Amino acid sequence: MSNIELLSLSGLQQEASASRWGGHVHMLTTVGSTQEEAKRLAENGAPEGTTVIAEEQTGGRGRQGKKWHSPFGKGIWMSVVLRPSLPLLSTPQLTLMAGVAVCRAIRRVSGVDVGIKWPNDLLAGDRKICGILLESSCYENELAYCIAGIGISVNLAEEDYPDFLNGVGTSLLIERGGASVDRSVLAGAVLTELDSLYAFYLEHGFSPVARLWEAMSVTLGRQVARNTPQGRMEGLATGLDDNGGLLLMDRSGQIHSVSSGEIELI
Numbered sequence: 001m002s003n004i005e006l007l008s009l010s011g012l013q014q015e016a017s018a019s020r021w022g023g024h025v026h027m028l029t030t031v032g033s034t035q036e037e038a039k040r041l042a043e044n045g046a047p048e049g050t051t052v053i054a055e056e057q058t059g060g061r062g063r064q065g066k067k068w069h070s071p072f073g074k075g076i077w078m079s080v081v082l083r084p085s086l087p088l089l090s091t092p093q094l095t096l097m098a099g100v101a102v103c104r105a106i107r108r109v110s111g112v113d114v115g116i117k118w119p120n121d122l123l124a125g126d127r128k129i130c131g132i133l134l135e136s137s138c139y140e141n142e143l144a145y146c147i148a149g150i151g152i153s154v155n156l157a158e159e160d161y162p163d164f165l166n167g168v169g170t171s172l173l174i175e176r177g178g179a180s181v182d183r184s185v186l187a188g189a190v191l192t193e194l195d196s197l198y199a200f201y202l203e204h205g206f207s208p209v210a211r212l213w214e215a216m217s218v219t220l221g222r223q224v225a226r227n228t229p230q231g232r233m234e235g236l237a238t239g240l241d242d243n244g245g246l247l248l249m250d251r252s253g254q255i256h257s258v259s260s261g262e263i264e265l266i
């Protein structure tokens, strides 16, 4: 652990000085999951922008019940409380919005050319570098709050990955040929970009955000597959629908909208 530079609250806040949210950051050493901690704070009335960030998660989780590898001092494991006055159905739009904001922050701070795989995995080449988990709580079909959980593999070396992630996951350090990234600066940049794009989305709606997502996408123009209990569907990814679903054109030219689940780039 001798080479690890610990997270710095002042460093994060300095980078996030343009954001409304830098003053609501809870920086922890070890936590089960920052999602759970942010959820507890949200249930107790924490304001929008409240952020939990930890050096390590012992029970980090990803989409579809998967574990999220979150070793000490190597990544950004953070969760942000959002309180939009929107219907529950807007959650997929918020998911894509968060992907664009994080993609912008990573590109700006690290220079690594990450792209977005639908809905909001960030890839470098074909390897995953960041995952985003949006969890919502609602009241009568209106969102009460959302927790945007962001996991960025920042300074993990190849040997920091468990076997099952070898060749699947990558980090900014690996993509930069061994040059580390200041995690506090990157976390501050994520908050700034998220705050700014979220405000833009609330003011202008989803359509301009969808165009930004499309420009950063590594999914569009590719053949993709989706496995469902009904069978496997393959098609050319052509764009987003108004709700953030992925439009797929099958061999007969028919367009299908995929609204949830995982896709495979083929």
Ligand code: BTN
Pocket: 032, 033, 034, 035, 057, 059, 060, 061, 062, 063, 064, 066, 068, 070, 076, 077, 078, 079, 121, 130, 131, 132, 133, 149, 150, 151, 152
């Ligand atoms: C995925 O791609 O499956 C989403 C991964 C989300 C991981 C982050 S790390 C911070 C936050 N806390 C968690 O337990 N999960 C999210």
